[in-house]
Amino acid sequence: MSDHESTYVPKTGVEKWLDSRLPIVRFGADYMSLPTPKNLNYWWTFGGILALCLAVQIATGIVLAMHYVPNVELAFASVERIMRDVNGGDLIRYTHANGASMFFIAVYLHMLRGLYYGSYKAPREMIWIVGCVIFFLMIATAFLGYVLPWGQMSYWGAEVITNLIGAIPVVGEPVLIWLRGGPAIDNATLNRFFSLHYLLPFVIAGCVVLHLWALHHAGQNNPVGILIPKDRQKKDTVPFHPYFTVKDGFAIILFLILFATFVFFMPNALGHADNYIPANPLVTPAHIVPEWYMLPFYAILRAIPDKFGGVVAMFAAIGVLFVLPWLDTSKVRSMRYRPAMRTFFVIFVLVGLGLGWCGAQLPDAPVVPGMPSFQLFDGQLNSYLWLTRLFTAYYFAFFLIIMPIVGLKETPLPIPATISEPVLPGGGDAMTAAAPASTEKKG
Amino acid sequence: MAESVVTEGEGGDATRRDFIHIAAGAAAVGAGAMAVWPLINQMNPAADTLALASIEFDLTKVQEGQQVVIKWQGKPVFVRYRTPAEIQRLAAEPQAGSPPESDAARTKEGHQQYLVVLGNCTHLGCVPTFGTGEFGGWFCPCHGSHYDASGRIRKGPAPLNLVVPDYEYVSDTRIKIG
Numbered sequence: 005m006s007d008h009e010s011t012y013v014p015k016t017g018v019e020k021w022l023d024s025r026l027p028i029v030r031f032g033a034d035y036m037s038l039p040t041p042k043n044l045n046y047w048w049t050f051g052g053i054l055a056l057c058l059a060v061q062i063a064t065g066i067v068l069a070m071h072y073v074p075n076v077e078l079a080f081a082s083v084e085r086i087m088r089d090v091n092g093g094d095l096i097r098y099t100h101a102n103g104a105s106m107f108f109i110a111v112y113l114h115m116l117r118g119l120y121y122g123s124y125k126a127p128r129e130m131i132w133i134v135g136c137v138i139f140f141l142m143i144a145t146a147f148l149g150y151v152l153p154w155g156q157m158s159y160w161g162a163e164v165i166t167n168l169i170g171a172i173p174v175v176g177e178p179v180l181i182w183l184r185g186g187p188a189i190d191n192a193t194l195n196r197f198f199s200l201h202y203l204l205p206f207v208i209a210g211c212v213v214l215h216l217w218a219l220h221h222a223g224q225n226n227p228v229g230i231l232i233p234k235d236r237q238k239k240d241t242v243p244f245h246p247y248f249t250v251k252d253g254f255a256i257i258l259f260l261i262l263f264a265t266f267v268f269f270m271p272n273a274l275g276h277a278d279n280y281i282p283a284n285p286l287v288t289p290a291h292i293v294p295e296w297y298m299l300p301f302y303a304i305l306r307a308i309p310d311k312f313g314g315v316v317a318m319f320a321a322i323g324v325l326f327v328l329p330w331l332d333t334s335k336v337r338s339m340r341y342r343p344a345m346r347t348f349f350v351i352f353v354l355v356g357l358g359l360g361w362c363g364a365q366l367p368d369a370p371v372v373p374g375m376p377s378f379q380l381f382d383g384q385l386n387s388y389l390w391l392t393r394l395f396t397a398y399y400f401a402f403f404l405i406i407m408p409i410v411g412l413k414e415t416p417l418p419i420p421a422t423i424s425e426p427v428l429p430g431g432g433d434a435m436t437a438a439a440p441a442s443t444e445k446k447g
Numbered sequence: 448m449a450e451s452v453v454t455e456g457e458g459g460d461a462t463r464r465d466f467i468h469i470a471a472g473a474a475a476v477g478a479g480a481m482a483v484w485p486l487i488n489q490m491n492p493a494a495d496t497l498a499l500a501s502i503e504f505d506l507t508k509v510q511e512g513q514q515v516v517i518k519w520q521g522k523p524v525f526v527r528y529r530t531p532a533e534i535q536r537l538a539a540e541p542q543a544g545s546p547p548e549s550d551a552a553r554t555k556e557g558h559q560q561y562l563v564v565l566g567n568c569t570h571l572g573c574v575p576t577f578g579t580g581e582f583g584g585w586f587c588p589c590h591g592s593h594y595d596a597s598g599r600i601r602k603g604p605a606p607l608n609l610v611v612p613d614y615e616y617v618s619d620t621r622i623k624i625g
Contacts, residue, residue: 013458030470038556057612160589162572163571163573164571164572164573164589167570167571167572168571181491181492182487182490182491183490185490185492185493185496186492186493186496186520186521187492187496187520187521187522188520188522189521190496192492192496194492196490285518285521285522285523286516286518286523286566286574287574287575288574288587289588290587290588291526291588292573292588292589304602306590309604311570311571311605311606336491366591367590367591368591
């Protein structure tokens with residue numbers, strides 16, 4: 005928190021010498037002793053997990069770049085060489101590839117946590133907006149990285165995604181050629197995508213510093229969603245270290261078990277088999293699908309019958325997140341005390357999953373096989389096209405209609421005055437031995 | 448009133464100082480733009496890419512009813528030797544597609560049997576396959592666009608007909624694309 009005073013006292017001679025010249029140990033010590041709400045649940049561990057994911061991707065990425073050749077003649081073969089000949093190369097490659105999926109699993113849970121508990125509301129708007137920038141950069145980075153192996157999915161994914169930019173009126177075509185470095189996806193494209201895929205993670209790391217700075221300045225949110233009163237600071241917070249370093253560490257270990265399960269036992273489960281076919285500019289695979297973490301946005305793109313309209317809708321789906329703090333009119337942060345909104349939130353999560361599911365299906369395929377249907381405008385009603393449209397409508401309605409209106413109309417449940425009140429008799433003033441052990445598991 | 452004149456004089460001094468600020472700011476912006484432009488422009492097509500402008504193709508390689516896919520500027524080009532039945536059917540049709548075009552406008556006079564089009568779907572660039580689809584032409588597997596035997600868009604999300612590139616007959620059996 006901003007008014008968190010330094011409690012660091014240099015002990016050894018070296019520390020005293022350093023502290024009067026470059027107080028970096030003080031900075032680290034104060035950083036780690038940040039007063040943290042003591043009621044954080046396990047949904048609050050994904051920040052630490054994401055930091056780990058970024059570190060894993062950067063470390064394995066730098067290693068892979070030592071063996072990968074960004075040239076259309078050699079790219080695919082150099083990845084196969086990493087798999088077969090480079091010491092432990094298969095493990096490193098699978099870790100990097102599955103690491104991207106793990107990164108997105110964690111970031112989606114992280115974002116939904118923020119959405120549920122109102123972590124984007126005053127005074128935390130900047131934490132949220134910087135987080136949205138990070139999310140957008142993550143998508144861009146993951147796209148660029150997926151192109152590098154130069155398989156069929158790489159090539160045709162790049163073709164389709166860069167063509168989205170070509171859909172912009174007037175400037176689209178010149179920008180498309182500029183982005184590709186020629187009339188088609190070719191070596192110039194691959195070469196620059198490699199350079200940018202290396203660069204962007206460091207931009208993300210820079211944004212993470214801003215994200216944490218904003219977080220430490222505004223203070224952490226908590227499941228109750230109230231600001232901790234000044235006089236309760238001592239009672240309602242604990243230092244980040246060792247309480248939450250250990251808790252985050254434990255969550256990270258659980259997460260690494262999931263990660264390792266994919267890397268060691270099903271490294272290709274989340275990928276697409278066609279990317280083991282070298283890129284062929286003359287043949288498109290029968291069914292091209294983006295990586296799973298892009299599917300909801302891809303589904304929104306396809307839901308709109310107009311080419312440019314689809315692009316606008318897809319970017320708007322991310323853009324609406326940036327203005328979320330001003331769309332939510334409720335004064336109550338945590339949805340724990342907003343039963344009406346909580347229902348809409350659960351539907352939103354299901355719709356998000358549904359969009360992902362629709363994104364992987366053929367638009368014309370029937371949702372219920374064999375059910376008689378009828379033509380509605382440009383497609384059968386019983387098709388993924390129309391199901392996607394239904395979900396897309398809810399996605400935007402949730403942010404643009406439901407959030408502003410429900411915030412004004414609903415009657416929230418009574419909100420506790422302190423974060424101790426819901427779990428401790430007497431609001432934790434009398435620290436009895438009976439209850440405190442269970443506080444962190446609630447919620 | 449004299450005082451107000453003095454105030455204006457002070458205002459005049461401030462304006463001259465303002466001018467230095469504006470001039471310095473403008474110079475910085477100009478220098479920045481000049482420095483940034485080459486960093487942007489380096490990503491535009493390089494000289495060797497631009498040099499790969501045109502290719503020639505021998506039409507005798509294509510059998511009747513066959514389609515040959517050639518690579519031009521990194522993109523597929525369909526060269527299709529159409530059957531008399533297809534040409535007759537297309538000739539009987541009015542203008543179609545988006546924008547509406549007649550088949551004659553999409554081929555060269557006296558060479559109606561050869562259709563030359565870029566093989567990228569005008570939606571998001573996938574390569575359509577011939578022989579499937581509802582209009583006797585191409586079908587794009589990515590998002591289900593249907594093209595007829597003249598390469599005109601007839602159904603699906605693609606906004607335009609398959610693009611006819613600039614090409615000419617250098618002899619009766621050779622074409623030059625680009």
